[in-house]
Amino acid sequence: MNELEDKLALYLRVKLAAPDLTIANLARIPGGASRETYRFRACYAERGKPIDRALILRRDPVASLIETERSAEYRAYDAFHKLGLPVPEPIALELGSEALERPFFIMAEVENCTTGGIMSPEPYGPHRERVGRQFYSVLGKIAAADPKAIGLDDFDGAKTVRDAASHEVARWEKVIDEDELEPQPIVRAALRWLKRNPPPPAQKICVVHGDYRTGNFLVDDNGEIRAILDWEMSHLGDPLEDLAWAIDPLWAGADPARPGGMIARAEALRIWENASGLQADPKALHWWEIFASLKGAAIWISAAREYEEGRNIDPVNAFSGWYCLSVHNRVLAERLAAEIGA
Amino acid sequence: MRPEVGTILGLSVQKLAMGIGQEGAAFAQGTVGLLSMVLSLSAKEYERGADIRVTENREIRALFAELAPSVEDSKLRAELTEASASSDPTLRISDLNAANYKLRRLLTRLLIDAEEHGALDAQKRIWAVLNALAERRLVQLGP
Numbered sequence: 001m002n003e004l005e006d007k008l009a010l011y012l013r014v015k016l017a018a019p020d021l022t023i024a025n026l027a028r029i030p031g032g033a034s035r036e037t038y039r040f041r042a043c044y045a046e047r048g049k050p051i052d053r054a055l056i057l058r059r060d061p062v063a064s065l066i067e068t069e070r071s072a073e074y075r076a077y078d079a080f081h082k083l084g085l086p087v088p089e090p091i092a093l094e095l096g097s098e099a100l101e102r103p104f105f106i107m108a109e110v111e112n113c114t115t116g117g118i119m120s121p122e123p124y125g126p127h128r129e130r131v132g133r134q135f136y137s138v139l140g141k142i143a144a145a146d147p148k149a150i151g152l153d154d155f156d157g158a159k160t161v162r163d164a165a166s167h168e169v170a171r172w173e174k175v176i177d178e179d180e181l182e183p184q185p186i187v188r189a190a191l192r193w194l195k196r197n198p199p200p201p202a203q204k205i206c207v208v209h210g211d212y213r214t215g216n217f218l219v220d221d222n223g224e225i226r227a228i229l230d231w232e233m234s235h236l237g238d239p240l241e242d243l244a245w246a247i248d249p250l251w252a253g254a255d256p257a258r259p260g261g262m263i264a265r266a267e268a269l270r271i272w273e274n275a276s277g278l279q280a281d282p283k284a285l286h287w288w289e290i291f292a293s294l295k296g297a298a299i300w301i302s303a304a305r306e307y308e309e310g311r312n313i314d315p316v317n318a319f320s321g322w323y324c325l326s327v328h329n330r331v332l333a334e335r336l337a338a339e340i341g342a
Numbered sequence: 343m344r345p346e347v348g349t350i351l352g353l354s355v356q357k358l359a360m361g362i363g364q365e366g367a368a369f370a371q372g373t374v375g376l377l378s379m380v381l382s383l384s385a386k387e388y389e390r391g392a393d394i395r396v397t398e399n400r401e402i403r404a405l406f407a408e409l410a411p412s413v414e415d416s417k418l419r420a421e422l423t424e425a426s427a428s429s430d431p432t433l434r435i436s437d438l439n440a441a442n443y444k445l446r447r448l449l450t451r452l453l454i455d456a457e458e459h460g461a462l463d464a465q466k467r468i469w470a471v472l473n474a475l476a477e478r479r480l481v482q483l484g485p
Contacts, residue, residue, distance in 0.1 A: 028365040030372030039368075119483060181344040182439070183446035186472055189453055308345040313353045315376040318345055322383055326481040333476040337469035340462060 004100065008040070008057065011099040012106075015092050018044035018051075034232055035070075036061050039109060054109035055091065060102040061312060069232075071095060072155060074105045076207065076231035079150040085138055086217075088227050110227040113218035116261065121254035123214050123261040127223025132262025133271055134225040135217070139246060140275020142228075143206045143239035152207050157236030161202040164238035168291065169194050172298040179298075179305040187301070190294045190332045193339065199287035202238035203278050210234050212242045214251040214260040239278055243269075244288035250296060250327050290335055293328045300325035343479070346435065347384045347391065354381060383481060395438035398475055399430055402445040405471050409452065409464050418455055421448060 009023045021044035029039050038057040045051065060070060074093040081087040089108040097103065116123025116131075124131040147153040158164035173191055176184070210233025218227040247268065252261030259265055269280040304321025306312040345353075354377050362370045403426045410422035425448050431437050449468070456464040 027367070028369035030369055183443050183450060185446050185450045185453065186476060188450050189472070192454070192457065304344045307353065308349055310353065313357050315350075315354065315357065315373065315380045318350050318353070318380045319376060319383075321345055322343060322380070322387075323481040323483065326476070326479050330473075330476040330480050333469070333473045337466075337473055340465050340469065342466040342469040342473075 004038075005040075007100055011094070012042055012092075013044075016042070016044065018042075018046065020044055034061070035059060054111050056088065056107050056109045057100075057104055058107070059100055059104035069156065070103050070105065072234055073232040075152060075155075076209075076234040077107060079152050079207075080142065080145070080228070080231075083141075083145060083150060085141060086225050086227050087231075088229070110218050113220050113226050115216070115218060115229075116214045116252065118213070118215045118251050120252055121261065123252045124219060124223065127219065128258075128262050130223040131219055131225060132258075132260070132268065135246070135260070135262055136268045136271040137275045138225060138228060139209075139212055139242055140272045140278075142209060142212075143242065143272075143276040143278060145207060147205065147207050147236060150207070152234075153236070155207065155234065155236045157208070158202070158205055158238070159236070161205060161238075164202040164205065164241070165194075165199050165287070165291070168237060168241065168295070172295050175298045175302050179302040181301070181305055181308060184297070184301065184329075186329050186333050186336070187294065187297045189336055190290060190297070193336055194287070194291055194294060197287065199238075199240075199284040200281065202240070204239065205236050206239045208235055208237040208239070208241045210242070210245075212246050213248070214262070238284075238288065239276060240280065240285055240288040241291070243272055243280060244285060244292040245295070248289070248292045248296065249331050250293075250324060253327075290332065293331045293335070297325055297328040297332065300328065343387060343391070346439075347387050350380055350384050379483075383483075386482070391435055392433050392438060394478055395435070395442050396430060396433070397478065399438065399442055399445055401471055401474065402449055403428065405467060406445075406448070406452070409456075409467065412461070412464065413452070413455060414459065415455060418451060422452060 005023045005026045008026070009021060012023070013019050013021045021042055024041040024043055026038055026040040029037050035058040038059070040055055040057065042053045042055055043051065071093060074090055077087055077090040081089050088110055091106040091108065093105040094100070095103050122128065147155065158167040169191065176187060176191070209228070209231060211230050212228070216228070216230045217225055218229065220226050247259035247265060249256060249259070251259065254261070257264060259268065262268070273280055300320045303317040304325070307317035307321060357373070357377065362373045406422040407426035410419050410426060413419040413422060425445060428441065430441050449471075453465065453468050456468060
C-alpha cells in the first residue's frame with residue numbers, strides 16, 4: 001500500500017500542480033467489482049490555503065468481472081456531473097500504465113453516505129419512498145439528456161432507434177458464447193425468445209447507465225441521493241433498458257410490488273415518464289425486462305468463468321455465479337413459461 | 343453449479359493466504375464477509391448437490407421418454423430415446439455433471455425442435471421441467 005501511496009502522491013503533485021501534496025488514509029474499499037476502489041485524502045495548499053480533499057481511486061484490476069471501457073466511464077461521470085445530476089466530480093483519468101501500473105481514474109468522494117444492499121428486504125429503511133422518487137426521477141433525467149449535447153454521442157452502442165435491442169442481444173449473446181461453463185437451456189431459450197419477439201423501436205437513443213440499480217448509488221442520512229455510481233457499462237441505447245434493469249427482481253426483491261426495495265412499480269414508472277418525457281410502453285418494457293434478466297445471467301456466467309479460471313478470485317464472482325445466476329434463471333423460466341401459458 | 347464446490351474451497355484458501363488484511367480493514371471485512379457467505383453456500387451445496395443432479399437427470403430422462411415418440415426428426419428422436427434409457431454411472435458430482443450436461447444440451451435441442459414445429463403442448467411440458475429445474479437450483483441465502 002505504501003508503494004501505491006507514494007506513486008499516487010507523485011502523480012497528483014503534477015496533476016494538481018501541488019508540489020507539497022501528501023496522501024493520507026489510503027485504503028481499499030469493497031464494491032465496484034470490476035475495478036479496484038480506494039479511498040484516500042489528498043492534503044495540499046492552494047494559493048496558500050490548506051486543502052484536504054476526500055478522493056476515490058478506481059484502478060483497473062488484472063482481470064475484470066466485465067470488460068469495460070474506462071474512458072467511457074470517466075466521460076459519463078464528467079458529462080452528468082456537469083449536467084447537475086448527483087454524480088461524483090471526476091478529477092483525473094490515466095489510460096497508460098506508467099503512473100500506477102494499470103489505467104485508473106480519480107474522482108471526488110461523496111462522504112457520509114451509504115449504499116443499499118441488494119439482498120436486503122429494506123435497503124433504505126424509512127427513506128424508501130423518498131429515495132425511490134429520486135431514484136426514478138434521476139433515471140428519467142439521464143434518459144432525457146441528449147447524447148450529442150452532452151458530448152457522449154460517440155459512445156459504443158446502438159446507432160439507430162431500430163437497432164438498440166438487437167445490438168444489446170448480440171453483445172450479451174457473445175459474452176454467453178465465450179464464457180458459458182455448462183449448458184444453459186433457460187438462458188438459451190431467452191436469447192431465442194428475445195430474437196423472435198423484437199420490441200418496438202426505441203423512442204430515442206440515449207445514454208444508458210448500464211447498471212442503474214439498488215446498491216449503485218449513495219444516500220445520505222436524510223434519504224437524499226448524493227451520487228450515482230458505477231457508470232462503467234454506460235453506452236448508447238434504448239432508455240427502457242435502464243428502467244427494466246432498475247426494476248429487475250434481483251435487486252432487493254423481497255417484495256415484487258416494490259422493485260429495488262423502494263416505491264411501488266406503477267409510481268416508479270409514472271415518475272420516470274414525467275422526468276424523461278418518454279413512455280414506459282408495457283409491451284416494450286416487458287421485452288426489456290426479460291432482456292434485463294438475460295443480461296444479468298450473462299454477467300454472472302462471465303463472473304463464474306473469471307473465478308473458475310483463476311483470473312479474478314474475488315469471492316463476489318463465485319457468489320454471482322451461484323446466487324445471482326440462480327435467481328435470474330428462475331425469473332427467466334417463470335416469464336418465458338408464462339409466454340406460452342405454461 | 344459453476345464454480346464447483348472444490349474450486350471455491352481451493353480458491354478461498356488461496357484468497358486468505360494472499361493476506362487480505364494488507365488491503366485495509368474495510369476491504370478485508372468485506373472480503374471475509376463474502377468468503378464466509380460462499381463457504382456457507384458451499385456447505386449447503388455439498389449437502390444437496392448429488393440429490394439435485396440425480397433428480398434433475400431423472401426428470402429430463404422421463405421427459406425425453408414422454409416426448410421422443412412425437413419428434414419428427416429421426417436423428418433427434420433416436421438420441422432422445424437413447425438418452426431416456428441412460429443412467430448415472432456413479433453418484434460422484436463429476437459423473438452426475440457429465441451426464442447432466444449431455445442431457446441439458448439435448449433438452450435445448452428438443453425445445454428448439456418444439457419451437458420450430460409450433461408444438462405448444464411439448465413446449466409446456468419442457469417448461470414445466472425447466473421451471474422445476476430453476477426452482478430446485480435456486481440458491482437460498484437464509485439458514
